[in-house]
Amino acid sequence: MSTPGASPNPAASALAGGEAGAAGAPVLEADRLSKAFEIRGDERLGRKVDVTVLDDISLAVRKGESFGLVGESGCGKSTLARCLLRLLTPSGGRVLFEGQDLAELDRDELRAMRRRMQFVFQDPFASLDPRMTAGALVEEPLLVHQIGDGEQRRAAVMEMLADVGLTAEQAERRPHAFSGGQRQRIGIARAFVLRPDVVILDEPISALDVSVQAQVLNLLRRLQTQLGLTYVFISHDLAVAEYFCDRVAVLYLGQVMELADRELLFRKPLHPYSVSLLSAVPVPQAGGRSRRAQRAQPIGEISSVVDRPKGCPFEPRCPVGRGREICKGERPPLVEHAARHWAACHFPGEMAIARANGSPPAGE
Amino acid sequence: MRLRGIIGGGGGGGSSRGGATDVGQRRREQVEPGRAAGNGLPDAARSDMALSVRNLSTVFEDGQRTVHAVRDVSFDMRPTERLGVVGESGSGKSALALSILGLIEPPGRVVGGEIHLGGREISKLSDRALGAIRGKDIALVLQDPMSALDPVKTIGAQVIEAIAAHNPEMRRGAARRRAAELLREVDIPQPERRLDDYPHQYSGGMRQRVAIAMAIANNPSVLIADEPTTALDVTTQSQVLALLDRLVEQHGTAVILITHNLGIVSDFCDSIAVMYAGRFVETSGVDHIFLEPTHPYSEALLKCVPNPERLADGPLPAISGFPPDLAQLPQGCAFQPRCPVGREIPECRRQPPRPHEVRGAAGAAIVECHFAEQRIKEVKV
Numbered sequence: 023m024s025t026p027g028a029s030p031n032p033a034a035s036a037l038a039g040g041e042a043g044a045a046g047a048p049v050l051e052a053d054r055l056s057k058a059f060e061i062r063g064d065e066r067l068g069r070k071v072d073v074t075v076l077d078d079i080s081l082a083v084r085k086g087e088s089f090g091l092v093g094e095s096g097c098g099k100s101t102l103a104r105c106l107l108r109l110l111t112p113s114g115g116r117v118l119f120e121g122q123d124l125a126e127l128d129r130d131e132l133r134a135m136r137r138r139m140q141f142v143f144q145d146p147f148a149s150l151d152p153r154m155t156a157g158a159l160v161e162e163p164l165l166v167h168q169i170g171d172g173e174q175r176r177a178a179v180m181e182m183l184a185d186v187g188l189t190a191e192q193a194e195r196r197p198h199a200f201s202g203g204q205r206q207r208i209g210i211a212r213a214f215v216l217r218p219d220v221v222i223l224d225e226p227i228s229a230l231d232v233s234v235q236a237q238v239l240n241l242l243r244r245l246q247t248q249l250g251l252t253y254v255f256i257s258h259d260l261a262v263a264e265y266f267c268d269r270v271a272v273l274y275l276g277q278v279m280e281l282a283d284r285e286l287l288f289r290k291p292l293h294p295y296s297v298s299l300l301s302a303v304p305v306p307q308a309g310g311r312s313r314r315a316q317r318a319q320p321i322g323e324i325s326s327v328v329d330r331p332k333g334c335p336f337e338p339r340c341p342v343g344r345g346r347e348i349c350k351g352e353r354p355p356l357v358e359h360a361a362r363h364w365a366a367c368h369f370p371g372e373m374a375i376a377r378a379n380g381s382p383p384a385g386e
Numbered sequence: 387m388r389l390r391g392i393i394g395g396g397g398g399g400g401s402s403r404g405g406a407t408d409v410g411q412r413r414r415e416q417v418e419p420g421r422a423a424g425n426g427l428p429d430a431a432r433s434d435m436a437l438s439v440r441n442l443s444t445v446f447e448d449g450q451r452t453v454h455a456v457r458d459v460s461f462d463m464r465p466t467e468r469l470g471v472v473g474e475s476g477s478g479k480s481a482l483a484l485s486i487l488g489l490i491e492p493p494g495r496v497v498g499g500e501i502h503l504g505g506r507e508i509s510k511l512s513d514r515a516l517g518a519i520r521g522k523d524i525a526l527v528l529q530d531p532m533s534a535l536d537p538v539k540t541i542g543a544q545v546i547e548a549i550a551a552h553n554p555e556m557r558r559g560a561a562r563r564r565a566a567e568l569l570r571e572v573d574i575p576q577p578e579r580r581l582d583d584y585p586h587q588y589s590g591g592m593r594q595r596v597a598i599a600m601a602i603a604n605n606p607s608v609l610i611a612d613e614p615t616t617a618l619d620v621t622t623q624s625q626v627l628a629l630l631d632r633l634v635e636q637h638g639t640a641v642i643l644i645t646h647n648l649g650i651v652s653d654f655c656d657s658i659a660v661m662y663a664g665r666f667v668e669t670s671g672v673d674h675i676f677l678e679p680t681h682p683y684s685e686a687l688l689k690c691v692p693n694p695e696r697l698a699d700g701p702l703p704a705i706s707g708f709p710p711d712l713a714q715l716p717q718g719c720a721f722q723p724r725c726p727v728g729r730e731i732p733e734c735r736r737q738p739p740r741p742h743e744v745r746g747a748a749g750a751a752i753v754e755c756h757f758a759e760q761r762i763k764e765v766k767v
Contacts, residue, residue, distance in 0.1 A: 094619035095590070201708065202475075231474040232646060236690035236702035243701065258619060261649075265692030288694065302620040303649065306691050308673035308748065310652030314624070322575075323589055324619075 046085030048118075049252050050106055050139075050220055055079045055115035057098075057105055057276075061328075073328055075101045077276040078115070080356070083220070088246070088253040090267030090284075092260055094299070094324060098276035099256045103222045106254065107139050108132065119220075137167050140213035144225035146205035150197040156183065157193035160211045167216060182215040185248075186241060203234035207241065214245060222254040227262065239266060260303045264288045272296045275325060275335035278356055282363040292359055292370035294342045300375060334368065342372045435502065436640035437463040437486070437524075437608045442499030442509075444478075444485045451713040455481035455494070457664035465607065465638045468630075470651030470672065472644075472687070473661035476709055479644045482661070483610045486642075487526055488516040504607055522552040525601035529613035531593035534600065535585040541596055542581030545569065548600040568599040572629055591622030598629060605637045612644045627654050648688060652676060660684045663710050663720035670751030678746040680753045680762050682727045688767065719756070727757055 057076040076098045083089040091099040104110040106117055108124050117124045119135060127135060140163075143149040150159055160179045164170060170178065183193055186207040197205055206226060213221055223242065227235040239262070246253060257263045263270055264284060271281040272295065280293040291297050301317040304310060322339050331337050333350045343349030348368050356366040444456035455478045463469055473479050484490050486501055488508070501509040503523055508516065520526075528534060535544060545565040550556060556564070562581070569577035572595040574588075585593055594614060601609060611630065615623040627650070633639050643654055651658050651672060658675050659666040660683065668681040679685040686705045707724040710716055718735045719728060728734030733756055742758035744751055755761065 094621065232648075232687065233474060233690050233705040236692070236704035239692065240701040240704060260620070261694070262692050264694040284694075298621060302624045304623075304647065304653040306648035306652055306676060306688060308652065308676040310649070310672075311654070311656070314627070314653045317624075323591065324621075 046087060046252075048082035049085045049120055050083040050254070051116075051118040052079050052081050052102070052106060053116040053118060055102070055105055055117065056113050057101055057110060058113045071328065074330065075276050076105065076112070077330075079276070079278055080115075081271055081278060081281060083252060083254055084269075085219075085252055086250060087268040088255050088266055090263040090270035091254060091256045091273060092258065092263045092270055092299075093273035094258060096275075096324060097273040099273050100224055101276075102273070103141075103224055103254060103256055107136070107141060107222060109141070133167075137216050138219045140216060140218040140221045142206075142209050142213045142221060142223045142226050144228055146202055146209050146229060147197075149209055150205060152197050155194050155196055156188065156200070156208050156211075159197075159208055160193075160215050163212055163216050169216070178215060182211045185214070185245065186211045201234070202230050203237055206230060206234075206238055210238075210241065210245070214249065214251075217249065218251070220252045220254065222256070224256045225258065226255075228257075228259065235262075242266075260288075260300060261305070272299065275330060277335055278364075278366060279336065280363075280365045280367075281356070282365075286360070286363045290363075290371075291375055292363065292365040293336075293367045294340050294369075294373040295336045296365075297373045297375045298339075298341070334366070342369050343367075434464070434505075435462045436465045436467065436504060437642075438500075438502040439486065440500045440502075442482070442485055442501065443497045444481050444490055444494060445497050446481075446494045448493055453712045454664050454715065455712060456485055458499070459664075459666055460499075461659065461666065461669065463608070463640045463642070465640055466634050467640045467657065468634060468643060468655040469641070470643050470645060470655035470658045471661055472646060472648060472651055472658065474646065474687075474709060476712070477661045478664040478712075479661050480612055481664075483526065483612050483642070483644055486610065487520060487524060488513070489520075489526075518552070521548065521601075521606070522604045523606055524608040524610070525604075525606040527594075527598055527601045527609065527611040527614045529616050531590070531597040531617075532585065534597040535593060537585050540582050540584055541569075541588065545581070545596065545600055545603065548603045552604045564603075568603055569596070571602075571632075572596065572599040573625065574599075589622075591618050591625060594618060594622075594626055595629060598626070598633075602633055602637070602639070606639060608640045608642070609633065610642045610644070613646070614643070615650065616645070616647070623650070624653075630654065648675070648691060660687065663715065664712060665720070665754060666752075667721065667754045668751060671749045674746065674748040674751050677748040677767060678751075678762060678765050679767065680744060680746070680751055680758055680765055681721075681755050682725045682757075682761070683721045685765060685767075686724075686726070719754075727761070728755075731756070
């Protein structure tokens with residue numbers, strides 16, 4: 023990383039300092055994590071090209087929190103989540119679960135660890151086997167991990183289904199008989215029945231109607247409190263992330279642009295990319311047309327990971343740094359610019375945010 | 387959107403279910419605008435409207451079941467008007483769009499109503515005559531731009547095709563120049579060169595902009611955009627909305643924006659129709675919905691959007707229950723079984739609400755709720 027002298031895990035060290043007691047200990051950490059994929063066959067790229075999707079990411083998720091990963095498509099948020107669970111093998115760096123390097127575990131240990139880290143997928147239609155009943159779907163993870171006997175498993179399944187608001191009668195039905203929201207409840211039950219410590223929620227409500235989104239968010243909140251869970255919540259919807267997460271990391275082209283507590287990030291974003299992203303979110307309030315007229319349009323298209331800028335990845339689109347020598351030439355390190363507020367920017371805070379922020383629109 | 391003159395244009399939810407025949411609806415249609423004296427829209431004024439829809443009803447018949455997807459919907463749009471149609475999946479938004487365009491296919495069927503495009507009645511036209519209008523006077527943009535683009539043809543070939551379809555006399559060189567011009571208009575960099583690229587060489591946002599370029603190739607007077615930004619990232623989304631802005635301002639196009647996202651409606655539209663179970667349950671200027679959502683469904687829809695300001699209020703106020711089965715609609719108000727106001731009210735259970743015109747601080751609205759007059763005085767967001 024271009025952070026000479028910075029501690030190897032800035033986010034984690036930030037957590038360690040201050041607010042002792044209030045903050046949970048780091049439970050899941052990325053330490054200078056990188057992931058590259060080899061792409062071949064595209065005549066424009068030559069025969070084989072390594073494409074860096076995650077570039078030197080360091081962050082720590084604390085016990086009991088909802089940690090948000092936000093960014094646009096292609097920013098690497100889903101790849102990061104998969105590396106954190108070791109569903110993908112990182113190309114560089116380490117993933118620590120309760121301080122234990124996942125790469126050092128043998129197969130059995132990793133398997134045991136996996137039980138404690140679960141994944142809820144975006145698409146409740148694609149992630150459920152259409153031939154299995156809801157009950158069998160929820161029981162499957164218990165069978166895979168050889169937990170309990172038939173009787174105990176059945177009891178656990180029924181309890182879990184009840185927890186997510188499904189009835190014993192519905193346990194006999196197959197996925198096609200359920201609505202989108204109900205299928206996502208089954209997906210949640212499957213992940214939670216193992217009583218994990220950490221759950222990664224990859225766009226868990228994006229495929230659902232707004233009225234159903236609210237139900238699922240409420241359910242996730244309740245289960246988190248009830249079971250003392252830690253969430254990593256991946257979302258492209260910033261309004262949902264702001265509502266749901268305690269801390270949020272903003273990703274762009276596989277790098278962390280900004281990492282802060284919810285209030286800090288959404289009220290006083292330091293990085294021009296965060297500002298652009300936040301101002302682009304349409305708010306369901308009166309006066310949207312005039313709000314939109316006032317905000318700065320992001321420039322151009324997201325750069326390609328194949329053709330990644332040398333300096334700051336956001337420089338070609340940045341209203342603040344576009345064309346500036348330092349931004350073009352030097353990648354800004356992720357630095358704690360204010361207490362508990364990290365940003366990778368040469369000119370943090372230079373771009374102010376204009377948001378509705380719930381205040382009544384002008385003229386009311 | 388013009389509200390007056392539509393009032394009374396539809397009965398309650400039940401009217402299109404039972405005996406509403408084509409004849410019956412046409413008769414009512416002839417009477418309505420004139421009878422709404424003063425408030426109404428005289429027939430002559432209809433030609434000033436970019437689009438005028440009256441009593442449109444569409445069903446899907448599947449053996450024993452008849453699904454009432456669009457139920458007696460009426461509205462008018464001026465040139466340059468931006469109407470947002472919001473609702474959950476299955477509320478009939480897309481069926482409405484396809485009905486207007488004459489694109490409903492069996493087992494679906496438009497069973498009644500009239501559609502006036504620039505004063506011309508188009509709902510009874512042949513497929514061939516409609517084909518000459520679609521893409522020229524009225525165009526459609528869909529959520530997934532790949533559905534409008536052929537992956538094995540260059541972008542240029544497809545844009546040229548869209549131009550040539552309605553300009554058979556145009557020479558190839560001229561069509562290509564026009565295609566490049568269109569791409570420039572939708573902010574594709576180096577348009578002449580990129581005409582020869584294939585769709586997969588464009589990003590998602592660029593593909594959607596090309597789909598819009600094709601839709602506006604012949605400067606339609608009405609553009610229907612069905613969830614045009616749902617598949618896009620927020621920064622790309624605002625580029626697409628800016629593009630639609632320019633379309634409205636430069637060509638006077640009227641835009642129907644179909645979306646489930648109330649934020650996008652606020653950002654782009656000047657009027658809104660909230661759709662539930664195939665009907666417009668609340669129609670108004672756009673700010674009204676956010677300040678005084680009068681139909682209980684509109685209010686519920688607005689309140690279940692996560693709002694960080696209400697973090698401390700506990701769980702999100704989700705809407706209980708499910709939308710009704712459109713083949714077995716409740717006898718009374720379609721929202722009654724889920725309605726926090728009307729759930730226990732016999733009138734709501736028995737009687738479909740008529741459209742009520744109400745006026746609040748943020749302007750007039752037409753609301754299909756028995757309690758509309760009372761609620762406009764009370765409701766506050």
